[in-house]
Amino acid sequence: MARLMKSLKSIGKFCFLSVMGLILISSNLTAQNNTSSPYSYYGYGELMTHDIANPTGMASLSYSNGSVLNINNPAALSQLDSLKFIFQFGMSAKFSRLKQGNDDDTFNDLNFSKLAFGFKAAPGYGVAVSLAPYTSLGYDITNIEFIEGGTDYVVRSLTGTGGLNQLILSNGFRVTKNLSLGVNGIYIFGNNSRDESILPQGGSASTYLNTSKLISSGLNFNVGAQYQFNFIDNSIVLGMKYQPKIGIRAKREVEVVNLGTISYNDTRHGRYEVPEIYGLSLGVNKGKQLWFGADYLLERWSETKKFEKENQLVDRNKFSLATIYEANDGYATKFFKKLTYRFGAFYDTGYMKVRDERITTRGFSFGVGMPLARGKGMINVSFEFGQMGLTANNLVREDYGKINIELNLFENWFIKRKYH
Amino acid sequence: MRTNHVLLLLLALSLFISCNSNNFEEHKIGDNLIDENSEVVLIDSLTIKSSTVIMDSLVTSGFKKSILGRYQDEFLGDVKTEFYGVLDFSGGFKKPTSSEGADINIEFDSLVFMAYPDTLYFGDTLQPQRIIINQLSEEIELPDNELAYYAHSKFDYNENPLLDTEFFLKPVKQSKYNQVIDNHGAEGEIDYSEKYYGKGIFIKMENADAIALGKEIVDSVNTESEIFNNVNQWHKFIKGLVIRPGDENTVMWQAPIGEGKLKLRLYYHETDYEDAGKQKFHDFQIVADGPDEQKSFTNYSSDRSSTPQGLDRLIKQEDELDSEQTDHLTFIQGGVGLYTKINIPYIENLKRLGIAGGVLKAELIMYPKNDSFDDELFPLPTADKFSRLTSLILYNTNEDNEFRSFIPGVNNTAIAFRVNDNLQNKDETFYSVDLTSYVNSVVVSGKEYEDAILIGIQREVVGNTYDRLIIEDDPDSDYRMKLKVTYVIQR
Numbered sequence: 001m002a003r004l005m006k007s008l009k010s011i012g013k014f015c016f017l018s019v020m021g022l023i024l025i026s027s028n029l030t031a032q033n034n035t036s037s038p039y040s041y042y043g044y045g046e047l048m049t050h051d052i053a054n055p056t057g058m059a060s061l062s063y064s065n066g067s068v069l070n071i072n073n074p075a076a077l078s079q080l081d082s083l084k085f086i087f088q089f090g091m092s093a094k095f096s097r098l099k100q101g102n103d104d105d106t107f108n109d110l111n112f113s114k115l116a117f118g119f120k121a122a123p124g125y126g127v128a129v130s131l132a133p134y135t136s137l138g139y140d141i142t143n144i145e146f147i148e149g150g151t152d153y154v155v156r157s158l159t160g161t162g163g164l165n166q167l168i169l170s171n172g173f174r175v176t177k178n179l180s181l182g183v184n185g186i187y188i189f190g191n192n193s194r195d196e197s198i199l200p201q202g203g204s205a206s207t208y209l210n211t212s213k214l215i216s217s218g219l220n221f222n223v224g225a226q227y228q229f230n231f232i233d234n235s236i237v238l239g240m241k242y243q244p245k246i247g248i249r250a251k252r253e254v255e256v257v258n259l260g261t262i263s264y265n266d267t268r269h270g271r272y273e274v275p276e277i278y279g280l281s282l283g284v285n286k287g288k289q290l291w292f293g294a295d296y297l298l299e300r301w302s303e304t305k306k307f308e309k310e311n312q313l314v315d316r317n318k319f320s321l322a323t324i325y326e327a328n329d330g331y332a333t334k335f336f337k338k339l340t341y342r343f344g345a346f347y348d349t350g351y352m353k354v355r356d357e358r359i360t361t362r363g364f365s366f367g368v369g370m371p372l373a374r375g376k377g378m379i380n381v382s383f384e385f386g387q388m389g390l391t392a393n394n395l396v397r398e399d400y401g402k403i404n405i406e407l408n409l410f411e412n413w414f415i416k417r418k419y420h
Numbered sequence: 421m422r423t424n425h426v427l428l429l430l431l432a433l434s435l436f437i438s439c440n441s442n443n444f445e446e447h448k449i450g451d452n453l454i455d456e457n458s459e460v461v462l463i464d465s466l467t468i469k470s471s472t473v474i475m476d477s478l479v480t481s482g483f484k485k486s487i488l489g490r491y492q493d494e495f496l497g498d499v500k501t502e503f504y505g506v507l508d509f510s511g512g513f514k515k516p517t518s519s520e521g522a523d524i525n526i527e528f529d530s531l532v533f534m535a536y537p538d539t540l541y542f543g544d545t546l547q548p549q550r551i552i553i554n555q556l557s558e559e560i561e562l563p564d565n566e567l568a569y570y571a572h573s574k575f576d577y578n579e580n581p582l583l584d585t586e587f588f589l590k591p592v593k594q595s596k597y598n599q600v601i602d603n604h605g606a607e608g609e610i611d612y613s614e615k616y617y618g619k620g621i622f623i624k625m626e627n628a629d630a631i632a633l634g635k636e637i638v639d640s641v642n643t644e645s646e647i648f649n650n651v652n653q654w655h656k657f658i659k660g661l662v663i664r665p666g667d668e669n670t671v672m673w674q675a676p677i678g679e680g681k682l683k684l685r686l687y688y689h690e691t692d693y694e695d696a697g698k699q700k701f702h703d704f705q706i707v708a709d710g711p712d713e714q715k716s717f718t719n720y721s722s723d724r725s726s727t728p729q730g731l732d733r734l735i736k737q738e739d740e741l742d743s744e745q746t747d748h749l750t751f752i753q754g755g756v757g758l759y760t761k762i763n764i765p766y767i768e769n770l771k772r773l774g775i776a777g778g779v780l781k782a783e784l785i786m787y788p789k790n791d792s793f794d795d796e797l798f799p800l801p802t803a804d805k806f807s808r809l810t811s812l813i814l815y816n817t818n819e820d821n822e823f824r825s826f827i828p829g830v831n832n833t834a835i836a837f838r839v840n841d842n843l844q845n846k847d848e849t850f851y852s853v854d855l856t857s858y859v860n861s862v863v864v865s866g867k868e869y870e871d872a873i874l875i876g877i878q879r880e881v882v883g884n885t886y887d888r889l890i891i892e893d894d895p896d897s898d899y900r901m902k903l904k905v906t907y908v909i910q911r
Contacts, residue, residue, distance in 0.1 A: 014857070036447075037450075038449065038450025038451075038453050038454065039450075039453070040456050041450075043454065098448065098449045098450065099449075100449045101725055103448065103449055104449070104647060105447050105448075105449045139450065139454070140447055141447055141448065141449070141450050141451045141454065142447055142451075143448055143451040145460065147460055147461070147462045148461070148462065149461075149462045149464070150462040150904065150906065152462075152906065154460050154780065154906070156456070156460075158451070158454055158456070180861060196456070196457060197460065198460060198908055199780070200433060200779060200780055200781050200906065204858050206779070206780050206781060206860075207780075208458075208778040208780055208908040210458060210776075210910060212455065212457075256776045256777075256778060256910060257778075258778025258779060258780075258860065258908070259778070259779065259856070259857065259860045260779075261860075263776060263777070263778050263863070263864060264775065264776030264777075264910065354453055355453075356492060395453065396449055396450045396453065
C-alpha cells in the first residue's frame with residue numbers, strides 16, 4: 001500500500017514537472033526568443049547546443065555517468081544507474097551584446113534548453129526521452145529606409161521567430177563489457193517563421209506584410225558508440241557518432257498581406273535535409289573522480305538541400321574540450337567537497353558563411369553540480385562566455401554571457417522496501 | 421537545497437528575464453546582413469489620360485447663400501448667374517390699428533434692395549457693378565418628378581426691371597450685419613429717422629415698376645386684400661424676383677439668404693393717430709427655408725465661345741475634351757459644372773512586378789496652371805484654413821461621364837484634395853489626394869478599361885460655388901498630373 005502511495009506521489013511529481021516544463025516551453029515558443037542574433041536568419045536558424053550536464057559546448061561523446069542523461073551519445077545511456085529514474089529540466093538565460101561598426105545593442109533572452117527523463121530499463125539497457133530546441137530564429141531588425149526618388153521613408157522590420165525542435169528517444173545498450181552502442185530516434189518538428197513588414201513612416205495605416213513559414217515534421221536518427229579500454233584505475237574511452245543525411249517533410253507557406261487583404265498566397269510541399277554528421281571523441285577517466293575529453297564533430301551542411309535547392313551552407317566543424325571533476329569521493333561532508341566541477345571550451349566554425357566570412361563561435365564555460373538533499377537529485381549551474389561572428393567586413397559580433405540552470409531529479413524506482 | 425526552492429528559483433529567473441523590455445525598442449544592427457526579399461520603389465510614370473467634361477443637371481437650389489454677379493475668365497470665358505428667389509410671406513402684412521382699435525391707413529414711401537454679402541468674391545471689385553432686379557412673370561414651379569432646380573433652370577420675368585443700377589461691391593465692409601442698426605435702432609432708443617446707418621448694400625429702387633409694386637402692396641394692406649391672408653395668394657401676387665448682373669460686371673459674389681441678409685424693404689408711414697408720419701418698414705426676405713426653400717436657386721450661364729482652348733466644344737455631358745486638345749490643360753469649374761476626368765489604364769500592370777507586391781501609398785498630384793490664379797482676384801478653390809482640405813473630391817465614372825460613387829478614404833467618407841501651399845514659389849503649389857485604397861483595389865480586383873475618375877467640386881455643393889481650377893497636364897513637364905505609387909515588389 002505504502003509502495004503504491006509512493007509511486008503515486010512520484011507520478012504526481014513527474015506530472016507536475018512535465019506540466020511546468022510544457023508551460024515554459026509554450027511560453028518560450030510564443031513570447032521569448034532563444035536568440036536575438038541576426039545570424040539566426042541563415043540556414044535553419046541558429047544551431048542550439050545539446051549538452052549533457054550543462055556547461056555548453058563541452059565535449060561529451062566519450063562521457064558516461066550513472067546519473068547523467070548523455071543524449072549526444074546514446075551509447076552512454078547503457079551506463080545509467082539501475083533503480084534510478086532521472087528527470088531533467090534545463091533553462092538558460094543569455095545576455096548578449098551585438099556590435100556592428102559603431103553601433104551596439106543588448107539583448108536578454110530566456111531559453112528553455114531541455115526537458116528529459118530516462119532510466120535503466122533492463123540490465124545494460126538505458127532509455128531516455130528528451131525534448132530540446134534544435135535551431136532557433138530570433139532576429140528582429142528594424143530599419144528606416146529612404147525611397148529613391150521621393151520624399152518619404154518606410155520602416156522595414158524583419159523578424160524571425162520559432163525554430164526546429166527535437167523529440168528524441170534514446171536507447172543505449174551494453175554489447176560487451178567494453179562496448180556500448182546507442183541509437184537516437186529523432187522526431188524533428190517546428191515552424192520557422194520569417195516576417196517582413198513595411199510601412200510608411202509617420203502615420204499611414206497601410207502596411208505590407210510578408211509572412212513566410214516553414215512548417216515541418218519528420219523523423220531521422222543517429223547512432224553512437226563508446227568503447228572503453230581499462231588500465232587498472234584509469235580508462236580511456238573512445239566515442240563515436242554518426243548521423244545520415246535525411247530529408248524532413250516540410251511545407252512552406254508564403255503569404256503577402258497588403259492593406260488588410262491577402263495579395264499573394266503560396267503553399268509548397270517539399271523536404272529539407274539535415275546533414276550527415278560524424279563525431280569522434282577521446283576521453284580519459286582518471287580514477288573515478290576525474291574525466292578529460294575532447295570531441296571533434298563534422299556536420300556536412302554543404303551537401304544539404306532545401307526544397308531541391310542548394311542551402312548555401314558550409315560544413316561545420318566543432319572542436320571541444322571538457323573536464324569533469326567529482327569532488328565527492330563518497331565520504332565528503334563539506335559542501336565544496338560534495339560538488340561536481342566542470343570546465344569546457346569549444347571552437348565552432350558554424351554552418352554559415354556571410355559575406356565570405358565564416359561565422360564562428362568560441363567560448364568557454366565552467367559550472368558546478370550541487371547534489372540535492374538525501375540524494376534526490378542534482379542542480380547544475382554553469383556560466384558560459386562566448387563570442388560569435390566578427391566585426392570586420394561590416395559584420396556583427398555577438399559577445400554573450402549565459403547562465404544555465406539545470407535541475408536533475410532522481411526518483412528511486414523499483415526499490416522493494418523490506419518492512420520490519 | 422530543497423526541490424521546492426529550486427523550482428522557485430527557476431520561476432523567479434524566468435520572470436526576471438521575461439520582464440525585459442527590448443520588445444519595444446527598434447533594433448537596427450544586422451540589417452545589412454539580411455537579404456531583403458522585397459524592394460520598395462516609387463513609381464510616378466503611370467500614364468494618366470486626362471480630359472475635361474461638363475456635367476448636366478447640377479442642383480443649384482436649396483442653398484443658404486445666393487451666388488450673384490458675373491466674371492470674365494481668361495480660360496473659362498464669360499460666366500453669369502441669375503439668382504431666382506421668392507419673397508417670404510412670413511405672417512403677412514397686417515393693417516395697423518390704433519390703441520382704440522381703429523384701422524389705420526398707411527402710405528408708401530420707398531422700396532429698397534438690401535444685401536449683406538459674404539466676404540468672399542471672385543473677380544475685380546474696383547469696377548462699378550451693375551445690378552438688375554426683375555419681378556418674375558411666372559410662378560417658380562418644379563417640373564413633374566423633379567425635386568430641385570438646376571443650373572440651367574429659368575423662369576420668365578417682366579421686361580421692365582424693378583431696379584437697374586450700379587454700385588460698388590465692398591465685400592468685407594458690406595458683410596457687417598448688425599440687427600439693431602439694420603432695424604434703425606432699437607425701439608425707444610436712437611431715432612435714426614430715415615437714414616440707414618448699416619454697412620450692407622442699401623439701394624433705393626426708384627424705377628417706376630418698383631414704385632408701382634410698392635404702392636400696390638400698400639394698397640393691398642389698406643384694403644386688407646387676400647394676398648396678405650393667404651400664402652398662396654401672396655405667391656401668386658408677387659411670384660418672385662430674379663437678380664441679374666450687367667454684361668460688363670467683373671465680379672461674382674455671394675450673399676447669405678435668410679437671417680435678414682437678402683431682402684426688399686418697404687418703407688411706409690401711418691396716416692393717422694399716434695404714429696402718424698413716423699417712418700416704418702416691412703421686410704420681404706428671400707425665402708431660405710420651409711416649403712419654398714428650393715425656390716431660391718441660381719442659374720448659371722457661361723459663354724465659352726472665345727475661350728483660348730475652345731471650351732465651347734463641351735455641350736453635352738457625353739462630350740469629352742482630351743487635354744491634348746486643350747493645350748494640356750484640364751478644367752474644374754463650380755456652377756457651370758466642368759470636371760476633370762482621368763483614366764489611369766495601367767495600374768494593374770503593377771502586379772507584373774515581382775512574384776507579388778503591394779501598394780504602400782498612392783498619391784495623386786496635380787498642379788494649377790501657372791498664372792491662372794492669384795490670391796486677390798482669382799483665388800484657388802477655397803480650402804480649410806488649418807487642414808488645407810478643399811471640396812475637390814473624386815468620383816468613379818464611366819464612358820458616359822456619369823457620377824457614380826465617390827472614391828472613399830479610410831473612414832468611408834469622400835477623400836478630398838489637400839492644398840500643399842508653397843509660399844515662396846506659388847507656381848509650385850499643388851493639390852494632392854491619397855488614393856492608396858483606390859489603387860490597391862484596382863491592383864487586387866482589377867478595373868474595366870473605361871472606368872475612370874471625375875475630379876471636381878463635391879456634387880452636393882458644386883451648384884453653389886464659383887470656385888474654379890485650371891490644371892496643368894503637359895506630359896513633358898514636371899508639373900504634369902502624377903500618380904505616385906510607393907510599391908513593394910516581392911522578389
